[in-house]
Amino acid sequence: MVETLTASLTTFVDRIGPPIELALSKTTELARGCPDRLREAMRYSLLAPGKRMRPMLALMAAEACGGAIAAAMPAACAVEMIHAYSLIHDDLPAMDDDDLRRGRPTCHKVYGEAMAILAGDGLLSLAFHVLAENIRPQSVAAACCAALAEASGPCQLVGGQADDVLAEQGGANAIQGREHLEFIHARKTGAMIRVSLKLGGMTAGASPEQLKALDEYGRRLGLAFQVTDDLLDVRSTEENMGKRVGKDAQKGKITFPGLLGVDQSTAYATQLIDEARAALEPFGSNVAGLTALANYVLERNR
Numbered sequence: 001m002v003e004t005l006t007a008s009l010t011t012f013v014d015r016i017g018p019p020i021e022l023a024l025s026k027t028t029e030l031a032r033g034c035p036d037r038l039r040e041a042m043r044y045s046l047l048a049p050g051k052r053m054r055p056m057l058a059l060m061a062a063e064a065c066g067g068a069i070a071a072a073m074p075a076a077c078a079v080e081m082i083h084a085y086s087l088i089h090d091d092l093p094a095m096d097d098d099d100l101r102r103g104r105p106t107c108h109k110v111y112g113e114a115m116a117i118l119a120g121d122g123l124l125s126l127a128f129h130v131l132a133e134n135i136r137p138q139s140v141a142a143a144c145c146a147a148l149a150e151a152s153g154p155c156q157l158v159g160g161q162a163d164d165v166l167a168e169q170g171g172a173n174a175i176q177g178r179e180h181l182e183f184i185h186a187r188k189t190g191a192m193i194r195v196s197l198k199l200g201g202m203t204a205g206a207s208p209e210q211l212k213a214l215d216e217y218g219r220r221l222g223l224a225f226q227v228t229d230d231l232l233d234v235r236s237t238e239e240n241m242g243k244r245v246g247k248d249a250q251k252g253k254i255t256f257p258g259l260l261g262v263d264q265s266t267a268y269a270t271q272l273i274d275e276a277r278a279a280l281e282p283f284g285s286n287v288a289g290l291t292a293l294a295n296y297v298l299e300r301n302r
């Protein structure tokens, strides 16, 4: 079963993976003015072998809405840049203090803390530059910038991360229960997944109904992704994940398996993925990629 699911995603990865890598590399060549060391640190983290789930979501959403991969590629690059910046900053000693990411030493371990902070800052700004310069028409570029700013901003990604940091300090900010846990993850993990789909749809001229269906799918997929991330932290290996595992338990973090148990968490992820697939029904066709990705999130081992 796992092989079949993975095989159906492989078809997409083989087709859209190389163009994503090429576009990410080209958009970070960067003109004179960017110090070599900074460019190197940005590219070290951005081009490291991640799963590229967010760019794939953007491109698959565009295809589901009848759009072209090329028109959606700047959106795919922008969401991966924000994601890479958030990983660099999350790994810093002041946050999660990690030394391994995507199978390599973390950015600050290689380039030092100051350069890692700046590499994250550089990727954050570059994401909006890439959208503004390359998405056409300009009204769509502006709408994409606004949507990405919201999703990566203080009420979504950054807010979710801040609440996560505060929760770890315990006291009044400690996680109160399932609703609180889901609220943190909806912002920290979910918002970037949803906006990846939204941007892809917008570059394809999606209708409000199509954008709504993508968002219903993304909401479930994002939560399922977090549940499986928590499960993998319990049962996967560092070699598979390319990052440290078992950290949640070590830090006494509240997680889905911690709160619901492994079996119930697995059942919850299955239910969410069923709902995500059902949300794609209004599209009829062109959703093979999004369906394969939903299946992968459930079955993934990294």
Ligand code: GRG
Pocket (backbone or CB within 6 Å): 049, 050, 051, 052, 053, 083, 085, 086, 087, 089, 090, 102, 157, 158, 161, 188, 189, 226, 229, 302
């Ligand atoms: C620093 C503003 C700021 C935010 C950090 C990304 C993040 C928010 C935290 C990382 C910690 C974490 C494990 C989050 C849960 C889910 C998640 C975002 C996992 C990493 O994404 P993957 O698995 O990574 O798609 P790759 O490397 O494959 O791209």
